[in-house]
Amino acid sequence: MGSLADVSDATFENDVLKSTIPVLIDFWAPWCGPCRMQGPIIEKIAQTKTDVKFVKLNTDESPNTAIKYGITGIPTLIIFKNGEPVKKLIGLQSEAQILKELSTI
Numbered sequence: 001m002g003s004l005a006d007v008s009d010a011t012f013e014n015d016v017l018k019s020t021i022p023v024l025i026d027f028w029a030p031w032c033g034p035c036r037m038q039g040p041i042i043e044k045i046a047q048t049k050t051d052v053k054f055v056k057l058n059t060d061e062s063p064n065t066a067i068k069y070g071i072t073g074i075p076t077l078i079i080f081k082n083g084e085p086v087k088k089l090i091g092l093q094s095e096a097q098i099l100k101e102l103s104t105i
Helices: 012-017 032-049 063-066 096-103
Strands: 005-007 023-028 053-058 078-079 084-089
Touching: 005 096, 012 053, 023 032, 032 053, 032 078, 032 096, 078 096, 084 096
Parallel strands: 005 053, 023 053
Antiparallel strands: 023 078, 078 084
């Protein structure tokens, strides 16, 4: 995946939970075909939405965070606001669906 910032088990608290703006986190892995399709969609949205932070977490490299948030399939997107998960989208999501979910937070 391209330009989204990486977060890990070690940086998750500072990068996501302590963020002053909502965060959309993409739980993914390099071997996951739908994840590779999801990445460019999120990157496109990230170029236009400045009121949300967009990051990605490789579930192979940071399994503890994935387990903590009940990630059983990827791609999974979770939107955090004020350090709490407020939306969870499982599976490949369209640009329209992601924008719709972001508009409700």
